[in-house]
Amino acid sequence: MTVERAIIAIPMGDAAGIGPEITVRSLAKQEFYNICKPLVIGDAAVLRKAIEVTGVDLKVSTVDSPAAGAYVFGTIDVIDLANIDLTTWEPGKVQAQCGQASFEYVAHAVELAMAGEVAALATTPINKESLKAAKVPYIGHTEMLEDLGNTPDPLTMFQVHSLRIFFLTRHVSVKEAISQMTKERVHDYLIRCDKALQRLGIENRKLAVAGLNPHSGEGGLFGREEMDEIAPGIEAAKLDGIDAYGPVPADSVFFQALNGKYDAVLSLYHDQGHIAAKMTDFHRTVSITNGLPFLRTSVDHGTAFDIAWKNIASSVSMEECIKLAAQYAPKFTRESL
Template identity: 65%
Template structure:
C-alpha cells in the first residue's frame, strides 16, 4: 500500500507572520496525535517561527528542508520550507504590514505549487489579513481568490464542518439585499448538484441535502415572503430531476440542528451569516472551512489573524488542530492523483 494512504503530506503555510498563524501552527505540531494522522510540512520563515516558539514556551526544533520528500515527520521537529522574505529588524507581531502580507502570499503560493506538483496531498491554512495583503500590493483579497487564480476554478465551493454538521453556502460575501437577488432557481439547482458532488469527493456514498429557508418558517406558503415559492422550491425540484437527494426549503431555525443530529448530510445555507452563526454556535473553535471544487483539498481555520493577541503566546490552536486533522481525513478520498501518482 502507498504510504500516503496512511499519513498524507499536508502543506501548512503559516499565514500572516504578524498574526497568530505562526503560533497556532507550532502549537498544532506540538500535539503528538497530529503525527499519527499526517505528515506536516510547514512553509514559512524560520526566524518568525523561532520567535513564536520562544513566546509560546513550546520546545520544538526546526529543521529546514527544500522539498517535502526530505521531511522526517517526527514529533518534536518541525519540517520547514524556509522562505527568506522577512526583515527581522522590521518585523513585529500584531501590526498590519505590507512585508508580512506579501510574505503570507508567497507561503500560500508555495503550498499550492507543492500540491499541484503532487509533492503534498492537501493544504491546511492559518489566517491571513486583507489589509496586509493590500499593503503588500498583493492583487488577491483572500485565500479563495488566490486559489481560484492559481487553479483556474472561478467559483470554489466553501463547506463548513463542525462535529457532524456540514454547511455549504449559496452566496458568501454579499450585502444581504444583493445575496437575495442571487437566490435564483438556476443557482439553487447548480449548487445542489455541486454540493452533492463535493460530498461524493469527500467519501460520502449517500448524500441527503437540505436547503435552508430565507423567510420565517420558510415563508409558510407565501404568508411571510414568496422567495421560497418563486425560486427555492423550483430550484430544488430541478435538482431532484438531476437525481439529487434534496429537500426543502426547511425553516432555518431548525434545519441546522436536525442536520447535526443526522437527519441530513449537509445543509445549503442561503447567505453568509445564516450558516456562519449555526456553525459557530455549535462549536466556535472547532469549525473548519473546507474549499471544494478545486483540483486538490484545502482546509482552513475559521477565524482571523487576531492581531490584538498575536505575539503573546495565548492563542488557542484548537481550530488549527481540527483543520489539519480534517485535511488528513479527507485527502485519501479527495486527491486520488496525489495518492497514486
C-alpha cells in the same frame, strides 16, 4: 492495515499575526504526527521565535522538498522561504513584508499541491491590509486559490463536528442575496454541493436546503421565495439525481443535520449558515474550499493582531483544520486542470 499518512502543507500565514503561534502549538501535540505528515511552508526564523514565545518543546528542521521531511514528533519540518527580515519585523502590526511573505507561502504550497507532492493545504490566517501594503493583487485566500488553482467561483463549506454547511450567496447585502436566490442558482449549487461531498468521499449524500422566511414561507403566507424559486430549484436538482430536501425551516434544519438527518445544508445567505456553525462550536468551525484541484481546509478566524505574539492565542481551530485535512485527504478525489 496501516494507512499511509498524507503530507499536509501548512502555509505559516502572516508573520505578524497568530499564524506562527497556532502552528507550533498544534504541532507540539503527538496526535498530529499519528494522523498525517505536517509540513510548514514559511520562515524558519519566525517559527523558532514562535517556539520561544509559546514555550513548546520543539525543534525546526529545514527541508528542500516534501519528500525530504522526516515527519517525526518533536521536530517541525519546514520549507524555509526565508522572506522575513526580523530586524524590521514588528509583531501585531500591518507590514508589507508580511503580506508579501504570506502570499509566497500560499503560492508555494499550491505549487506543491498541483504537482501532487502534498495531499492538502491547511491554511493559517493572512491579513488583507498587509496584502494591500505589499501590493499583492488579492484580498484573501479564496481569491488567491481561485487564480492559482484556475478555479472560478470556488465553493465554500463549513464543517463543525458532523455539521456541514454550504453557502448559496457570499458577502452581499441580504437584499442582494435574496435577488440571487433563483431556481437556476439553487439547482446549480445543489449539483456542485453534491459533487463536493462526493470528492470528499461521502456516499449516499442527503442535502437539505434551508428556508428563507419563517416556517419556509408557510405556503406563501410569509413570502413567496420558497414557492417561486427555492422549491423549483430543489425539484430540478432531484430530476438530475440529487437527493435533495426542502426548503426546511432554518430554525430546525441545522440541528437536524448536526444530528445526522442530512449530510449537509445549503444555507441561503452568509449569516444564516455562519451563525449556525459558530453557535454549534465557535472555535472548532473549519472552512473547506471545494472545487479546487486539491483539498484545502482553513481556520475560520483572522490574524488577531491585538493578541498576536503574547502567548494567549488558542490553537483549537488550527488543530481542527489539520485534523479535517488529514481525515479527508485519503478519500479526496483530485481533479486535474
